[in-house]
Amino acid sequence: MLFALICTDKPDSLDLRMEVRPDHVAYLNTLNENGVLKLAGPFLDENEKPDGSLVVIEAGSREEAHRIAADDPYSKADLFASVDIRPYNWVFNKPGE
Structure with missing residues (x-):
């Protein structure tokens, strides 16, 4: 089953996000290699910052x-x-269908 993780950063935490980002990306890469990750990306604020x-x-x-x-380093x-x-039910534009 698919699950959407909808995560909201604490206020004024961009520096922490950027500091931890390499570990977060490595974690997502591992999930991707294991077929667990389906899609991921940041939400952006009004200044286009994550x-x-x-x-x-x-x-x-x-x-x-x-x-x-x-287990995500951001968490x-x-x-x-x-x-x-x-x-989550992926209906439109699902890869492979």
Whole structure:
């Protein structure tokens, strides 16, 4: 099942985001290599600076999706003010279909 991780950064946390970004990207690369990551990218504020993330993963359960989200270096660095994990149904422009 697919899950959307909808993450909102804490205010004034761009420096922390950029500091932790290499570890975050490495983590996403590992998820991608294992077929878990389906899509990912940052949300942008009015100045086009990252202020959150959208990550879509495939996981066997909501609990597994929570574990994957918690293992993200951004989560471990306490970057996010909130993380909403929701089941996701990819309908349009799904690769391979």
